Amino acid sequence: MQKLRIRNKRINDDLLMKKRREELDKWPTGKEVDFDEAVAYQKSLPDSKIWWKVMVKLREEGRMSVFPRAGTPILENMIELCQSLRDSGVVLIPVTTDSYTRLGQYEKVEEILKECYKTGKPLLNGFPIINYGVEKTRKLIESVDAAFSPRAAGGEIAIAAGMTTAEAGMGFLGFGSYSKNMTIRELVESSQNGMRTIGWYADRGVILCKDLHGWLPSAPFPLSVNIVCLIIEAVTAAEQGQKALYPLVHCMGNIAQDLAWIRLAPRLIREYLDKFGYQDTMITGTCPAQTPLFPVAMDPGGAFAYLTYVSMVGALSRSNAVDLRSIDEGAGVPTKETHTMSYRAAKWIFDVVREQKIEFDVKESEAEEKVTEIEVRAILDRILELGDGDIIDGTIKAVESGVLDSPWSPNVTVKDNVLGVRDARGACRYLEFGNLPIPDEIKEFHREKIAEREKLEGRKADYHTAVKDLWSLSKGKIAGLPPYDK
């Protein structure tokens, strides 16, 4: 096998500058971006607005913050919303953009935005950063003492406005969860061309941080595929100059697994960053995330329980951030009030549990960590083998052959030959392995665990089990016992 490497056409600087301008010229507000002024503005920001510094400070001081999702189209309402998040202890604030912005339909956004102001109603499902432009977005950021992150779209307008995260690397989220026809080759193309921007800022002393999502599991599904993708995202981002990143770790509701994955993901990411030569890229923390379906709209009690469960897992694992949604997640875009009520609950857990510095062992967690580690290494080894040492080549071939695969994808170019279900204790197991190169004895382990559930329920696990499991956590029923008195 060849030396580990990342194939990369590093774009030349002139072309980079031209491409950046082209991107910005797609909407008039792009003119507001003066690259040098943007750097100067970023450098003038206080530490409390710089994402990576906020995360490191939280970690060093043994604190935590919720990292929520929030966006509403009217600027004044957005300011109020973010201020109320800050008041409930959130220091990592997202700016969720609307779906039209994400697809570059700025004209349409402009029209609807006018309608929003006319009616006073939030007709967009997020805050359209591009349409607002630098100056107005700065107004948002300057009115709240916290670090800001544009979600999914915002480009250099977000950076110039003082947000301090940015995307680089191969984003499996866009490929696996948001696109219908994009091929893995197209993902590589698009992510390698544009993304030197982050490096450009880094060269000038501005470190933008990034959260790694990996390929969303979308349902109760073992996290090994996701962690493989976290690693791919990390090394490709580092290659493009990203100096600070941290993984979201998708919590599925089984404590032993959740804790195992929270330990495993950053450990393996570090290992591979180092292996590929990116010792200077830092991991700023770990962010357990609330992933499976949320409790239904009519069950705020369950929703609170779910979010405090994930907060508790975050606190017990001494994470510095937790990716949480509000109790209205199953109902629709939340209001300011449900946001703050939700994160005050999380903060209560953080403050009460995190500060106890509890040292504890969960017996099965070590075994789960080992199983997932073997799976991750098996998939990664095969990828590097397929790429003859080049992780990008390998990834392309892996996706095309289903060596890397994930269920429920909207993307028609994805194999989608895999499926997960829970076992008798709610842990996620592979029901269908597709073409994943999981070692035989590990496959056997999954089958045995599923068999335990089958015995308990008196029926074979199949597609319908997987569909039912979409809601199992949401309904507070991870498997196991039949209803009381039945």
Add this chain to the structure above:
Amino acid sequence: MQKLRIRNKRINDDLLMKKRREELDKWPTGKEVDFDEAVAYQKSLPDSKIWWKVMVKLREEGRMSVFPRAGTPILENMIELCQSLRDSGVVLIPVTTDSYTRLGQYEKVEEILKECYKTGKPLLNGFPIINYGVEKTRKLIESVDAAFSPRAAGGEIAIAAGMTTAEAGMGFLGFGSYSKNMTIRELVESSQNGMRTIGWYADRGVILCKDLHGWLPSAPFPLSVNIVCLIIEAVTAAEQGQKALYPLVHCMGNIAQDLAWIRLAPRLIREYLDKFGYQDTMITGTCPAQTPLFPVAMDPGGAFAYLTYVSMVGALSRSNAVDLRSIDEGAGVPTKETHTMSYRAAKWIFDVVREQKIEFDVKESEAEEKVTEIEVRAILDRILELGDGDIIDGTIKAVESGVLDSPWSPNVTVKDNVLGVRDARGACRYLEFGNLPIPDEIKEFHREKIAEREKLEGRKADYHTAVKDLWSLSKGKIAGLPPYDK
């Protein structure tokens, strides 16, 4: 030292029957009680209405139920309330009586009850069992498929109506938390005279269950005094014929301590029941309880977090019941809606966490268990010494001399020379030992732990610290870190 024993004037059967009738004659509804019919009715109840059987079933099947507090004066509303509790998974249902009933002011209750029906408003803070009488209360119990427990008052009307818990033994709750002038001698008197009733039913095959409260800690205060009183309550109840009981274990918010106490309390109760010769009295489970002040009315997020925290502790300790209050506990008597929302949150945690059968160790928990055990044994040994082997004599002398003491008591005959505060990790420590016979090295341990907090806060712990700590858990701040950015 003499052989362990309980001084008891066992009342003769004729006198018992006379006293029971006298008690019932205090209000006209007492006539509805026919003792033999009551026994027959109890024996006709299905298992799902028999408290001890429900608890044992929960334990055997690895399930949990909330044990809430709920009472509202209008019968129809009470039925609706209990039905909605049942719908949210509660199978252990309380009938909290109003404060006037607790003090025997039935005439006043009757008047207000009329007013309740006239206005449709709940003017009493509970359900007045005595005034309703057997027939109407049976209506309540027959309309909901769950086990019922009268809270604090209800007497034989409650039993005849089909509730399946009853009090016997020396109730420290009434002495330490509800009464102003009662002496410990009076408590002994009153609890020894009347309470053979439970034994009378047991003799006829009707086992009524009982929750042990111990002397309420009322504030962050180490649980050793409370556990001593749990033991006293258990053996005195057993002596009077109680065959089934279980401890409420007051959770103070420090996980290591909470888990330690949940293990320790039933273990020591069993040990002393056996030592005193009550091998046939069963412990039907353990019930962690939400004890310190509740989050303030304006913070439903914190309230949800608090109740899910206790639910989580209950689930991790594999308890079969958890004593929970609703998110409105800080505001006032909760509505049906807040009750059910709250317990659905708890049920989510129970179902998700309990069924995972997590095996785990919390490092400091063992040490906490040892410390509390030493304290409990030291106090109990002194009590038995003072009583020359008689636990009742010993208890009387112990309370009179402050060997048994608890803070914040309304009772003017209590020493109230002790005080607790939290340490730097939120664990409860003795700030003032009063006359408690705690061994010197353990006293030193408490002082060291408090010193850690004093260092962190830069001020000596004193009365004001204890007052502040009344709210520390309620505010989600068990001690520790200064506010963010300060």
Add this chain to the structure above:
Amino acid sequence: MKKAPTIITGTVGVDAHVIGTKVVSRALRDAGFNVVELGMQVSPEEFINVAQETNADAILMSSLYGMAELDLKEFNEKRREAGLGDMLLYIGGNLVIGRYDPKEVEPRFKKLGFDRVYPPETDIVAVIDSDLKKDLKTKGKM
């Protein structure tokens, strides 16, 4: 027995949520329908074109992201123009932005041409067994 009715599924507009419509499609297939599964981000025009091409008996449209009304402004007119006025039209999902009362939202979508409007997290199997089969029979399509 008649030929199985043809049903089109998909999420409208630029909505990327796909899991729901996948579950819906499979349930329809399992129930014996002939399903044309368009997946996510289907424009109103595409729904209409495919309906014409396949001579579809119904569309079971999904929208999760809250902006369905914006996406569907001209849909009803166009489908009438396309001669699909008789085709059965259902929509389900999270139909507007934020928590909402389905009763208030239903008439708005009925105005947009939908025969039936479903609140979030509707049980699709129940809908097939009750509403869909009944409506198709009424229309003589089954």
Add this chain to the structure above:
Amino acid sequence: MKKAPTIITGTVGVDAHVIGTKVVSRALRDAGFNVVELGMQVSPEEFINVAQETNADAILMSSLYGMAELDLKEFNEKRREAGLGDMLLYIGGNLVIGRYDPKEVEPRFKKLGFDRVYPPETDIVAVIDSDLKKDLKTKGKM
């Protein structure tokens, strides 16, 4: 300097909650007042009798259990009869049953004779420093 004003504390009726009135009493003592601490379950008559005996300047009454209005029905009349019309009267705690809006409840207790009415979980130290000292000064008692 004048003699320290005399303040009576306690929970009214058959209310057994005592922690709050203990904290209130200690805070008053710490602030230099002469405190007559009656503890829990103090009847309206006892408050009046003790006020007469001690020539008290104020009563800081507590009620947590929600039934204060029932307990205080005839209180105001009786205290006027007892010649205590000028004495300062405060009440605090959980004043009615259930979650309530303090603004709605305040006038009801003002009618019962109270000069000031406090919502649940009021900070007693702040009350002493602001309201109580001011009111006592206005009445010439401090």
